[in-house]
Amino acid sequence: MGFFDSLSRGLERSREALNQIFYFGGDVTEDFWEDLEDTLVMGDMGADIAMQVTDDLRDMAAKRNLTSARQLREALTDRLAETFVSSEFDPFDDTPSVVLFVGINGAGKTTTVGKIASAAAHEGKNVIIGSADTFRAAAIEQLDVWGKRAGVSVVKRDRGSDPASVCYDVLDEADKCGSELVLIDTAGRLHTSADLMRELAKVVNVTRKRAASAAAGPMPVRVVLVIDAATGQNGLNQALEFNEALGLDGIIMTKLDGTAKGGIAMAVASKLKLPIFRIGVGEQVEDLQRFDAHEFCRALVGNGDKE
Amino acid sequence: MFNSLSDRLNDTFDRLRGKGKLTEADITSAMRDIRMALLEADVNFKVVKDFVAKTKERCMTAEVMESLTPAQNVVKIVLDELTELLGSTESKLVLSSRIPNVIMLVGLQGSGKTTAAVKLAYLLKKQGRSPLLAACDVYRPAAADQLATLGGEIGVPVFRGDGKDAVEIARGSIREAVDNMRDVVIVDTAGRLQIDEQMMQEAVDIKRAVKPDQVLMVVDAMTGQDIVNVVSTFAERTDFDGVIISKLDGDARGGGALSVRQVTGKPIKFVSMGEKPDSLETFYPDRMAKRILGMGDVVGIIEQA
Ligand SMILES: Nc1nc2c(ncn2[C@@H]2O[C@H](COP(=O)(O)OP(=O)(O)OP(=O)(O)O)[C@@H](O)[C@H]2O)c(=O)[nH]1
Numbered sequence: 001m002g003f004f005d006s007l008s009r010g011l012e013r014s015r016e017a018l019n020q021i022f023y024f025g026g027d028v029t030e031d032f033w034e035d036l037e038d039t040l041v042m043g044d045m046g047a048d049i050a051m052q053v054t055d056d057l058r059d060m061a062a063k064r065n066l067t068s069a070r071q072l073r074e075a076l077t078d079r080l081a082e083t084f085v086s087s088e089f090d091p092f093d094d095t096p097s098v099v100l101f102v103g104i105n106g107a108g109k110t111t112t113v114g115k116i117a118s119a120a121a122h123e124g125k126n127v128i129i130g131s132a133d134t135f136r137a138a139a140i141e142q143l144d145v146w147g148k149r150a151g152v153s154v155v156k157r158d159r160g161s162d163p164a165s166v167c168y169d170v171l172d173e174a175d176k177c178g179s180e181l182v183l184i185d186t187a188g189r190l191h192t193s194a195d196l197m198r199e200l201a202k203v204v205n206v207t208r209k210r211a212a213s214a215a216a217g218p219m220p221v222r223v224v225l226v227i228d229a230a231t232g233q234n235g236l237n238q239a240l241e242f243n244e245a246l247g248l249d250g251i252i253m254t255k256l257d258g259t260a261k262g263g264i265a266m267a268v269a270s271k272l273k274l275p276i277f278r279i280g281v282g283e284q285v286e287d288l289q290r291f292d293a294h295e296f297c298r299a300l301v302g303n304g305d306k307e
Numbered sequence: 308m309f310n311s312l313s314d315r316l317n318d319t320f321d322r323l324r325g326k327g328k329l330t331e332a333d334i335t336s337a338m339r340d341i342r343m344a345l346l347e348a349d350v351n352f353k354v355v356k357d358f359v360a361k362t363k364e365r366c367m368t369a370e371v372m373e374s375l376t377p378a379q380n381v382v383k384i385v386l387d388e389l390t391e392l393l394g395s396t397e398s399k400l401v402l403s404s405r406i407p408n409v410i411m412l413v414g415l416q417g418s419g420k421t422t423a424a425v426k427l428a429y430l431l432k433k434q435g436r437s438p439l440l441a442a443c444d445v446y447r448p449a450a451a452d453q454l455a456t457l458g459g460e461i462g463v464p465v466f467r468g469d470g471k472d473a474v475e476i477a478r479g480s481i482r483e484a485v486d487n488m489r490d491v492v493i494v495d496t497a498g499r500l501q502i503d504e505q506m507m508q509e510a511v512d513i514k515r516a517v518k519p520d521q522v523l524m525v526v527d528a529m530t531g532q533d534i535v536n537v538v539s540t541f542a543e544r545t546d547f548d549g550v551i552i553s554k555l556d557g558d559a560r561g562g563g564a565l566s567v568r569q570v571t572g573k574p575i576k577f578v579s580m581g582e583k584p585d586s587l588e589t590f591y592p593d594r595m596a597k598r599i600l601g602m603g604d605v606v607g608i609i610e611q612a
């Protein structure tokens with residue numbers, strides 16, 4: 001294979017200087033800065049942000065004379081964490097609330113709806129799910145299984161029906177049942193598909209209109225983008241397009257139980273100022289967590305145990 | 308949002324214009340553009356480093372440095388190198404004379420395995436084969452329903468077995484194929500993380516049970532830097548024969564394809580361009596190289612017209 005043979009070995013090497021300093025307290029060398037930038041790039045935050053962060057930290061280190069491992073590590077975590085915004089509301093805690101889950105194919109929307117329904121029902125909330133993915137084969141059956149697990153009813157129509165009507169139905173049902181949290185799953189779609197994005201905009205609009213006249217008073221409608229943590233730089237295009245078409249309220253990142261660092265969330269947060277409401281860490285009903293920016297940023301740079 | 312590499316290089320060289328002959332420093336600055344373009348396309352950073360080092364050497368010739376259009380020359384070199392690394396010739400599905408042939412699909416959660424299984428079945432059916440789909444994902448809610456629905460739509464039978472033991476279902480599907488004269492079995496498996504030892508072992512067990520002629524890994528075109536860790540473990544454990552890149556119908560540049568090739572040496576066999584059964588297409592390295600560089604899939608568009 002020749003000149004790429006070094007690839008896997010190179011990956012092992014790459015965090016050496018970082019580990020030397022962060023975990024063994026060595027001296028800050030030129031290698032350290034290079035390794036830091038590489039590590040950040042490897043975490044998918046994007047080369048320009050990685051360079052910016054590295055330069056900022058370098059300046060800060062010089063200005064404030066930060067030389068110890070502990071100081072640098074804290075400064076880095078703080079610098080990274082600064083990128084993230086927090087939200088004044090939580091769409092799942094602050095009810096009444098209607099939440100639409102949108103995103104590209106296979107990101108984890110349906111699974112996340114199931115997990116959230118379960119967690120909210122467990123807290124004693126009156127929850128209802130709407131299956132507005134009328135396109136994907138067995139999407140309804142999949143959501144039904146999740147509804148059963150959560151003990152939450154799922155409002156649905158036949159495959160191929162108009163997704164916007166399902167939103168109508170589920171809000172009717174919510175009125176009847178006095179549901180305070182309405183979770184709506186939508187079909188996965190690429191942000192580049194103009195037709196499907198228009199369809200989704202219609203779904204959101206219909207939901208907004210109907211929710212405004214909910215029986216117990218207007219319910220706020222939130223649109224949450226679900227992103228797979230393994231997503232690379234395309235994640236930024238996804239977020240920009242979905243945001244432009246629908247007006248996003250925040251993000252949920254899934255599949256953080258893998259080895260992907262999810263650095264794209266950083267790029268999205270810094271460009272779009274969107275909060276991260278939850279993270280997905282597995283396929284089971286309990287694999288959902290709240291987002292902690294500091295913890296996330298520490299993980300992004302690696303924990304140094306085994307790299 | 309992203310500028311294509313040629314635009315970027317043109318800008319870079321424009322700034323240097325009037326200096327006459329390019330210097331090594333000028334080439335180095337062009338290499339920075341190439342580095343950024345590749346990283347934005349999600350090419351693994353280590354692959355980028357090695358690639359840039361090698362390309363720089365090729366660019367440091369008089370032919371490039373003294374030419375009137377250095378940007379075009381550099382782009383051509385980069386394109387050639389990338390195309391070569393992606394595997395210069397297109398690679399097809401290899402079927403043996405064994406009846407039934409077995410194709411097994413593996414990959415991360417949500418990458419597109421189940422739809423790819425259906426697409427392969429559709430393709431083979433059109434070629435006069437009689438495929439059988441085996442529903443060996445016993446974890447994801449309604450996974451077998453999904454396969455059964457899609458199989459029904461293209462008129463290909465689906466074997467569900469007891470819906471409990473993936474290895475047993477796989478075995479059963481071979482017997483079913485023999486009994487019903489189906490000549491290719493396509494085994495759909497559950498999505499799994501490469502660090503999930505138990506699930507990786509299951510893939511190994513299924514493979515052992517059905518001895519597939521081809522194991523194909525389905526990789527999402529949007530995958531970022533982590534692709535290297537993912538494919539190296541899948542290659543090690545399942546020793547797959549080829550790759551299907553999915554979701555290329557979007558605007559992902561798909562630089563991960565390059566990493567897959569470099570890390571595993573396995574060919575990319577197909578690209579998936581949509582959710583419909585007929586959206587599986589042949590992989591062309593030169594088009595992929597252009598795409599990674601943000602030069603658009605010009606040929607593809609012409610052919611589609
Ligand atoms: N490991 C892991 N897998 C996940 C997580 N969230 C979802 N998945 C898996 O990812 C796959 C896709 O999840 P879905 O919930 O069906 O994704 P979706 O966005 O609804 O997909 P479409 O409706 O097809 O667009 C399934 O196999 C899920 O089990 C997570 O946090 N971790």
Ligand SMILES: Nc1nc2c(ncn2[C@@H]2O[C@H](COP(=O)(O)OP(=O)(O)OP(=O)(O)O)[C@@H](O)[C@H]2O)c(=O)[nH]1
Binds near residue numbers: 556
């Ligand atoms: N736009 C587009 N969508 C695709 C493509 N391939 C698959 N999908 C969609 O991606 C989602 C996931 O596809 P699946 O085939 O269910 O993926 P999987 O790998 O079987 O998922 P798990 O079984 O949960 O691991 C579905 O919504 C598919 O319709 C593609 O090439 N383009």
Ligand SMILES: [Mg+2]
Binds near residue numbers: 185186188
């Ligand atoms: Mg879904």
Ligand SMILES: [Mg+2]
Binds near residue numbers: 421450496498
């Ligand atoms: Mg599947």
